[in-house]
Amino acid sequence: MAYTRKVTLVDYGREVENEIGTLEEIIEANSALRARYNSRWLAIKLLEEDGDIITRLERMVLSGNLLSAARKSIAHLREVYGDDVDTIIADRRYGWINGLVRETVHRTAVDRQTISDKIDKVVTNRVLGIPIFIALMWVVFKFTTDVAGPYLDWVDGVIGGPLTNWVVAILGLIGLGGSWVESLFVDGIIAGVGGVLVFVPV
Incomplete structure (x- = not known):
């Protein structure tokens, strides 16, 4: 059958x-079949190997030649394209949809600019970019040090005071005071953990 593109x-x-x-x-x-189905729709469903449609046709009289022809068509298309027919059909549909969207949906330049685009336009400005970057780094530094300051004092006070004294007292009671265990x-475990905890807010 010669190929003629239909509308x-x-x-x-x-x-x-x-x-x-x-x-x-x-x-x-x-x-x-003609009375029950649209011929093009049914043909495409058969090429897609729609299980429900195939089951219905198998129950109908005189549909065997159609199913046989569909199997031959599927085998031929797989040989030509090297892929499943339903995948080929889906790709064509998505391509048509993308083309339709490009032709019918038009966005103005303003609509295309997101909030992120507007922010980028300012912070990556050739003149303002570096001052803004320096200012942001200063704010981050100040925020980190101001938040961490009270915490550092508290950690130092707890580790250097009550916790250390409590451990020294316990070790002294069991006869390990002044030893390498103390x-x-x-100096090892408590001081090391304290040194790590200092960086938690940072």
């Missing part, structure tokens, strides 16, 4: 349209 919403390409046309001829020749706990 349809989606053009699936020469090979697919030829197979659709072949199946349409068989459908149109069957009065029961040094391990006080």
Whole structure:
């Protein structure tokens, strides 16, 4: 069957349209199918291997030749494209949708500018960019040090005072005061953990 593009919403390409046309001829020749289904819609559903449609047709009399022709069409298209037919059809549909959107949806330059675009336009300005960056870094530094200051004093007070004294007292009670064990706990573990905790707010 020669390829002739019809006025349809989606053009699936020469090979697919030829197979659709072949199946349409068989459908149109069957009065029961013609009365129940749109021939093009049914042909496409068969090429997509729609399980529900195939099950319905298998229950109908004189639909065997249509199903056989559909299987041949599917095999032919797989050989031509090297892919599943439903994937080919879906790609064509999405391509048509994208083209339709490009042709019908028009946005002004103002609409295309998001809030992020407007902010970028200011902070990446050739003149204002560097001063803004320096100012932001200063704000971050001040915020970090001002928030961390009281916390640092509290951590230093707890670790250097009550906690250390409590550990030294416990070790003294069990006869380990002044030993390497005390040094391990006080100068190693407690001091090390305290040094890490200092950086938590940063």
